[in-house]
Amino acid sequence: MKVAIIGVGRMGAGMAVRLRETGTEVVVWNRTPAKAAATGCAVAGTAREAVAAADVVLVSLADDAAVRSAYDGPDGVAAGLREGVVVVESSTIDPETVRGVEPLVTGRGATLLDGPVSGSIALVEKGQLTFMVGGPAEGVDRVRPVLDLLARQVFHVGALGSGAIVKLSINTVVLGLNQALAEALVLAERAGVPRETTYEVFANSAIGSAFVSYKRAAFERPDEVPVAFSLDLVAKDLDLVRQLAARVGARMPQAEANLGVATAAVAAALGDRDMSGVATYLRTLSGEL
Structure with missing residues (x-):
């Protein structure tokens, strides 16, 4: 073909x-x-x-x-x-x-x-x-x-359109995991545990998963790893999720909160960063770079 x-x-x-x-x-x-x-x-x-x-x-x-x-x-x-x-x-x-x-x-x-x-x-x-x-x-x-x-x-x-619906549903989960992982990692850092130490435990604990393993380098060394999925696309996808949810009457409070964070990160000139850049954005809110 x-x-x-x-x-x-x-x-x-x-x-x-x-x-x-x-x-x-x-x-x-x-x-x-x-x-x-x-x-x-x-x-x-x-x-x-x-x-x-x-x-x-x-x-x-x-x-x-x-x-x-x-x-x-x-x-x-x-x-x-x-x-x-x-x-x-x-x-x-x-x-x-x-x-x-x-x-x-x-x-x-x-x-x-x-x-x-x-x-x-x-x-x-x-x-x-x-x-x-x-x-x-x-x-x-x-x-x-x-x-x-x-x-x-x-x-x-x-039927036609079902693929797009399932993809937005998958991304809802993936981007929720990304947000939770970023928050947890920054929490441990602020409390004095190095991010590499915390991530090693994450990867080998109950939350260990393909996503946690795949994003490890991006979260541990955000300035060294090539962008896989940018924050501006994260915001775009979560906005599509919001629009679909509004049309079908689905309540999605976590996705709405994640959209707010992604939109703020893009507004803070981090839109070209990898999705793991949510952690970078949270560090700026904490007064760290």
Whole structure:
């Protein structure tokens, strides 16, 4: 199968490189051409050009506005689609956004799935992501040969939009864990226990988990570890959670509190820091840097 990837941020670039290394023919497009070239894949000048010969299109963009913009217009994704193509929208966005662009895709005889992912860049490099996919089962079956190169697990979770809903639910938990971990670590530091000592206990206690292990270096050495997921995206995702909760009538006091902290951290010029930067923000409130 020929694959087009629209958007090569951290996750999109990781998927492009992984597919290229498995021998898949990949064409990429990104608003910043230099990022596209860095993947080592063929680079298209427009989204329309990228998808023109593709069997599968993977879209991985930062936010809802970028997604809407990428699909529409004479040089957009929809304009280049052929009948029978499957588009997998893997961005973390509002389920209403993916439903909103569906007519642009189906109007070209193609199929749209929402398939956001759970997992780190290290996991995409190993082909061990988790996809949660919403949309027609027939479309999921057709795209599995590509997703199986990227993922350890592919879940078909329901109709279009269901993937986005499950992803926001997962991120609610992940970002809650991140907030709790940051608060607990700073508490111990302020009380005189070195963060490395505290984290060693965390990792080997009842709270030890894949997340605690994965984020260890970022929490212990925040100025040395590359950003995996930035605080501005944390705030964006928690705001999407807030909007979804308001629409369906779900009360989410912890998510609301976490959104307040993330928004304040971004306002304090920490938006480009890793999500573990919540601890850095809490230290500034305590008078420490």
